[in-house]
Amino acid sequence: MAFEETDYHPYDFANRRHIGPSPAEMEQMLAVVGAESLDDLIDETVPKAIRQAEPLGWGLALSEQAVLHRLRQVAAKNRVMTSLIGQGYHGTVTPPVIQRNILENPAWYTAYTPYQPEISQGRLEALLNFQTMICDLTGLDVANASLLDEGSAAAEAMALAQRAAKSKAKAFFVDRGCHPQTIAVIETRAAPLGWTVIVGDPFTELEPEEVFGALFQYPGTHGELHDFSGPIAALHGAKALACMAADPLALTLLTPPGEMGADIAIGTTQRFGVPLGFGGPHAAYMAVKDPLKRSMPGRIVGVSIDARGNRAYRLSLQTREQHIRREKATSNICTAQALLAVMASMYAVFHGPMGLKAIAQRIHRKTVRLVKGLESLGFEVETKHFFDTVLVKVGAVQGVILKAAEAEGINLRKVGATHIGISLDETTRREHTQKVWRAFGGDMLDRDLDHEYRLPENLVRTSTYLTHPIFHMNRAEAEMTRYMRRLADRDLALDRAMIPLGSCTMKLNATAEMMAITWPEFADIHPFAPDTQTAGYQELIGDFSEKLCAITGYDAFSMQPNSGAQGEFAGLMTIRAYHASRGEAHRDVCLIPVSAHGTNPASAQMAGMKVVVVKSAENGDIDLEDFRAKAEQHSDTLSACMITYPSTHGVFEETVRAVCDITHAHGGQVYLDGANMNALVGLARPGDIGSDVSHLNLHKTFCIPHGGGGPGVGPIGVKTHLAPFLPGIEGGAGMVASAGSASILPISWAYCLLMGGAGLTQATKVAILNANYIAARLKQAYPILYASKTGRVAHECIVDTRVLKESAGVTVDDVAKRLIDCGFHAPTMSWPVAGTLMIEPTESEPKAELDRFCTAMLAIAAEATAIAEGLMDPENNPLKRAPHTVEDLVGVWDRPYDREAACYPPGAFRVDKYWPPVNRVDNVWGDRNLVCACPPLESYAAAAE
Incomplete structure (x- = not known):
């Protein structure tokens, strides 16, 4: 029997995956639009003067099977080890019921920020659970619905302390026991604002009268546990504020920051079931005393009522959000890590208070057994009281031990030239302990070591936490599954309907692109693992960076920023470092059109720049004459301009090259906001138009899902002359995030491979x-x-x-x-x-x-x-x-x-x-009756009457 052959090839579907209208539908749509062809429409829309000369080209689009095979090949080049490095990152167990029903569920990961509360009640409840969990564990009054990472949360805490403290000092004290990456981010944020960062011993080197605030790590980066109530009282006596970076799992056993008198607590909830992921994304947190709630950055979920008097959740106090306050803002926070905060909250619901405490106790007992074994081998463990982390003095044999541990499949932390740090977690098993002992030269079993606790008695927690019924529900998997399903059904996400949000680009997050993020080869890599173990990540990031350079016309990329707003700040700090290298540190004026994204002026202010607003013409374009006049007025001090292209009004402005030329003529650099990159890819390149730096919203144009308000990635691309000043490079912009969000980069890389340049x-x-x-x-x-x-x-x-x-x-x-x-x-x-x-x-x-x-x-x-x-x-x-x-x-x-x-x-x-x-x-x-934690049901009786 003969068949008529078709010219359709299965691989043709590769492009149709992301492109909704069929060719026949496009013809019908073009007729309505009044264009002869798609190319004619583009010629009428995109100015010819900015069109790129050569098409994107890195080969044909790959099939799903080919892309997944490629991802497997790259993943195999990562070496998954047992990382006992700590430093704020720990192995954790993601309950499968949470992995499948939250992380891998498009009903959760395709949702948008809950600005329309009526269709966001499910994720709002989950985030309220998160806030309640944080308030309970920290002993403070109000928590936000998550921040980007612990380092930038610490920097936000510093900024909050500066504007809320009555002290007139211009310095901030940082406990030398803080994680190194946290200190680096704090120093980056403080520099452009003229604040001095003092790093030292809080018990011997803190001078409360000289600072507006201080940050203490609890437990410290090397595991030490201290009662900070004395330094906190001294700070309050000098009208300064006290911040604590606290491990929430440790707080199930330890006195919470609020009971020590702390005003602000920050930290990460990564170990609440969120994979390491080579550094992120992870949900940071911030909790504050009640008087600080209106100054706290980030989103706050609150409780209100609907038109019938029924309980309803919403985002509270929204006018305090930083992107709304624009150049008056003290932060540019406009996003969060909502999806990861939901996972962390479900982890707490799944385990309950007794389950979390049991996990913490087991980790501590394992650590005590490890220490007793090391002590029996003759090593000095300098951390006398600890939760899960210790510092061991090893002297000249440090290199030998680290090498032996790596041969056992264990990563330990190198501290200086003579010490080794070890952090245990809930994934640590007896065999891991024995491997560590063998690396230290011993071969023993731990069954002969007595159980004991080495927590300081004065810091053992006595207060209750997670008392709300939601943390005591029946945790049978059937009930957990149904609870998460009920919440998901209350929401409207991209898996149900179009979300036509301007500027936010709520596009398909293809299933094939999402699959790799939970593979152990990507999910279980510590951010500070040796480079020899991360060859797969290096290859993926390198190839993806090359593709982004080809797409944008830039010459180098930094993947460090965890959001678009963080990318803005990183880009402006790069420009700042460039000017300083040329002896022009005085350049501090940033021209920003009145129509710019609200985070633009906030980011400029954070980078130490003075915002000068440029008018818009009647048609919405930048008023070129006003722009030229203000560039000339500030010629000697012009640092940068920030523009969005296509414009925020949804039009390709024909004067964009003139704006770039004017800026350069007066010594400034052009920052082109990449929020609207979905209208440029393959048609025009920002680097060719005349801009010097852009951030890209990978959670928009490049298919990382929004997750109900995060995660996101906002890498910055720069021209050659700015490349030496990127974040993380000595003499550059400094560290803007703790470690970035590498584990979701496979999504965007897979998108590029699936689509090809065409x-x-x-x-x-x-x-x-x-x-x-x-x-x-x-x-x-x-x-x-x-x-x-x-x-x-x-x-x-x-x-x-x-x-x-x-x-x-x-x-x-x-x-x-x-x-x-x-x-x-x-x-x-x-x-x-x-x-x-x-x-x-x-x-x-x-x-x-x-x-x-x-x-x-x-x-x-x-x-x-x-x-x-x-x-x-x-x-x-x-x-x-x-x-x-x-x-x-x-x-x-x-x-x-x-x-x-x-x-x-x-x-x-x-x-x-x-x-x-x-x-x-x-x-x-809701704002008049502010409730930002899970309330008892009876509290709604009066409202419903």
């Missing part, structure tokens, strides 16, 4: 097509606020909903909540223009989903028209009462519109409808 370029073109298609379909009901001279938008468009406010009193919030009824997350609200929606569909969405969204938006406009024409009550209508829940289907219905119109508006699915778990959340009630 696929990446096609993705950019389709992202632009999808945005123009939505603009074309919606312009009949909503003005499109900005467009190019040819009438085109870039990869996103701003629709003006203020016309609904003028005609019917319908606000942008009403539109956002009504979209929930239709099964959508709202686009970006009121930014960069108040009262508007910025829509970015990305290339991942097929035409059917774009049409469903447009149907919903047009129906909302029609409802507003009905209000304007008097056909609907101006206050009691589906828009003002949205979103509607299942509860609205039962009981008495006394509204002047019917239930079907309320719950099944155009665009909503009938069978697979998403039902929000709460009605509209009362933000005002």
Whole structure:
């Protein structure tokens, strides 16, 4: 039997994985847009003057099987050892029920930041559990919903102490027992702000009157345990604040920082079930005394009520968020490590307080047995009281012992020339202890060593923790699985519907790209493991960096920053170091357009720069004359300008080269924000346009998922002249993060391999097509606020909903909540223009989903028209009462519109409808009745009456 051969090849699907519209659908969309072809649309949209000359080329797109095989090859080059290095990073056991149902579950990892609380109740509850856990363990009043890493959390604590302390001192004291990477990050953050960092012994070298605050490590980096209540009292006497970097697992056994009088506690929750991952991502934490809550950086989840009086969670005190405060900000924090914080919180729920305590006790007992064995071998263990870490004096045989340990498959910590550090964890087994003894020259069994504790009696914890019922639930796997499923079902993530957020690029996170991050060869590598054990990571990062250089036109990359905002800071610090090397350290002015991302001015302020705001023209572009005038005015002190391209208004500005030329003519450097890189890949390169440095949001353009508000990676690319000043290079920008987030880089690398250069370029073109298609379909009901001279938008468009406010009193919030009824997350609200929606569909969405969204938006406009024409009550209508829940289907219905119109508006699915778990959340009630930890159920009785 003969078959007709097809020209379709299975590998053709490689590009279709990320590109939603089919070729036939693209033809239909182009007809609506009014373009003859996709290439014609791009020619009308992207200025020819900035188009890159050569296409991206590093071979054809690979199949999923080929990419996974390539990842296996690279992973095999990493050598997984038992790392007892410590230094803030420990082996941990991720309960499989958490790994499968959280870390590997797209319902959790594809969610966006919970700015729309009604569709984020699941992750908000999990993050509230995290905050409760941190408050309980640290003994402090309020915790945030996580920070990026312990080092940068310590730097944030320093900044918080400086602005909150009544001391007028300009120095910050750091315990010499802090982890080296933490000290390095603190020094980086302090330098541009003119603060002196004093590192020393807190009991003999701290002069409280000379500092605005101090940081103590608990336990210390070498395992020592101290009662810091004396130094803390002395600091308070001098009107300074006390911060403690504390291991949360150790706090199940040790007196918490709050009981010592500490004002601020920070640390990492990595050992709560989050893999080492060569350094990250891991959820840091910060907890503070109540008076500091409004000054604390990061997000805070709080409790409120919805329109029915039912309990509802939300982000509290949002106006204190740093990206909102712009140049007045003292931090640029606008993200977190939400996914990893959720994992850590579930680890605590899974084990409960007694389980966590049992883990800590076992680790301590193992450490005591190890120490007793070393002592019997004649070695001096200098750490007399400890939790899990000790410092051993070994003298001239240090190298011999380290080499012998490595031969046993064990990594130990080299400390100076004569000492070795050893840190145990919950993965340590008897065989590991015996291998360490053999490396030290002994061969014994530990069964003959008595169990005992070597915790200082005055520091043994007596207070309770994790008393809320959530930490005492039935931890049978069936119940845990159902709890996590219930929370996931309360959320609307990318696995359910399009999330059309402008600037945030919520695109597909392909399953094949995600698979490698949990492989032991990537997940179980310590960040300070020897280079000989990380050849796979080095190869992956090296090849990925080369690809990013080809994409951007830059010459070198640093993968250190853990977020886009951290990348901004790193880029500006690189520029700062460059100017200093040329004897121009006085250059400290940064020009920033009024339309810039809110983190831009915050980052500039943190880098010690003075922000000068540049006006926008009527069409949303940078006002070139104002830019030129201010560059000339500050010519002698101009350090940098920060621009976004395409613009924040979603347009390719034709004056971008002129902006770069003007900046360079006055001695400045150009920082081009890479947030909108999804509109450039394969079409134009920032390094060719004239910029000197950019950060890239790998959690946007390069497919690392948002995880409900993190993780992210914000690497910076630079031109050759800035390369010697990158973070981590001597004489450069300094350390901006503890270790980076290497374990999620395989996602972005796999994306590049799966797409190939041609696929990446096609993705950019389709992202632009999808945005123009939505603009074309919606312009009949909503003005499109900005467009190019040819009438085109870039990869996103701003629709003006203020016309609904003028005609019917319908606000942008009403539109956002009504979209929930239709099964959508709202686009970006009121930014960069108040009262508007910025829509970015990305290339991942097929035409059917774009049409469903447009149907919903047009129906909302029609409802507003009905209000304007008097056909609907101006206050009691589906828009003002949205979103509607299942509860609205039962009981008495006394509204002047019917239930079907309320719950099944155009665009909503009938069978697979998403039902929000709460009605509209009362933000005002939540801020007036601030609760940021798990409250008892009876506390809602009054509110529900």
